[in-house]
Structure formats: structure tokens, C-alpha cells
Amino acid sequence: DQQVKQNSPSLSVQEGRISILNCDYTNSMFDYFLWYKKYPAEGPTFLISISSIKDKNEDGRFTVFLNKSAKHLSLHIVPSQPGDSAVYFCAARVAYSGAGSYQLTFGKGTKLSVIP
């Protein structure tokens, strides 16, 4: 049972336009969400995160929105650039007190292609 779902395997966007990547989750215990970008043959690179007490976090061209009632988050990239072409993973974490592991649960990823 996938607790983090990225239902779009791929997305193509024109350079300069907005890219919107979506992520749904089922575990209501998730309290911290992250987006990672991954190029082929490299490890995931951290992009941006959001705590469950917020509904929006912005960092330069990247904005993450969280809708807790819908168990949905999205990553907006504006404007999109060809260098943004990569696989984007949504990840979530359950909060534990004390020595909790904070292991991340990942979606399967969305491949973004930004067309010049």
C-alpha cells in the first residue's frame, strides 16, 4: 500500500511557464514533507520542505503548497528552466517523539521535461 503517491509519471512544460507537480498521501500521521530532485546516476538533491503546521513555503522559484484536509501537496516551479528537467520525488515523514527514526517515505517520482 503506497502511502505517498505521485500519479503523474511524467510532465512536459515549456521553458518560462509554470511547472506543477502533485503528490497525495494517505497517512495522517505524516507531519513533514520534502521534495527532492534527482538527475540520472546521482542521488536525490533536497529542494524544499514544509511542516504540517504551514500551508505554503517558498524558496526562490520553488513553492510548496500543503492541503492537509485533502492530504495533498504540490510543488510549483516558476519560471521553469531547462536545467529543471529531472525526476522529482515527494517524501513524507511521520513524527515520533524521542528517538523516532524520521525515516522518509517516498513517492515513485515524476519526470519533468522543460522544453526550450
Place this chain on the structure above:
Amino acid sequence: DTGVSQNPRHKITKRGQNVTFRCDPISEHNRLYWYRQTLGQGPEFLTYFQNEAQLEKSRLLSDRFSAERPKGSFSTLEIQRTEQGDSAMYLCASSFISGGGADTQYFGPGTRLTVL
């Protein structure tokens, strides 16, 4: 370069052989995680260490797998009697956590294992 490093980057082995991977985390990071990623999937949690203590293991980590983090610095992941199903990218991540704060995991480039 002060990021997470992993060695080797690629490993090809024959079924039944033992392999060992190394991860050097970002210095002063007290948490170290191992994940496995197969084609078309997101990374899946295997195990994690806080300092030198291994605090959690996933059910994915069969008894053929063992991980260590002596002295709370680098970590090794050993797979004994490799099987073709072990072929995957093995990712290491590290983070610093203090108290109950949120930690961001930073990933290394991974070790790609191919079992023939």
C-alpha cells in the same frame, strides 16, 4: 566537497558473492540512513543510525544484510550471498537532529549494484 560520499559508485558481482559499500556522511551529522532504490520506484528505507547506534531496521533488510557505523562516523552496508533481486541503487543519507526538530536528509550519489 563536504557532501555525503559513497564508494564504490558501481559494483558488479556474481550471485552468491559478498559485497560491502561505504558511506561517509556530512561531518558532524549524527544521523545516517540507508535506502534502496529500484527502477521506477522511489527510495525505500532500510536502516538508520543515530551516532553509532543502529536504531531501526526495515523488514526489507533481510538477515543477509548488515550495517555498521563504528565510532559514529562512516558506515558500511554488507550484503552476503547476493541474489539477483539485490540489484538496485543503494543510497546513503545523513542529517543532523537536535531535540525534536525537523531534520533534512542529504543524500549521497549512491552505489549501483548489479548482481549477475
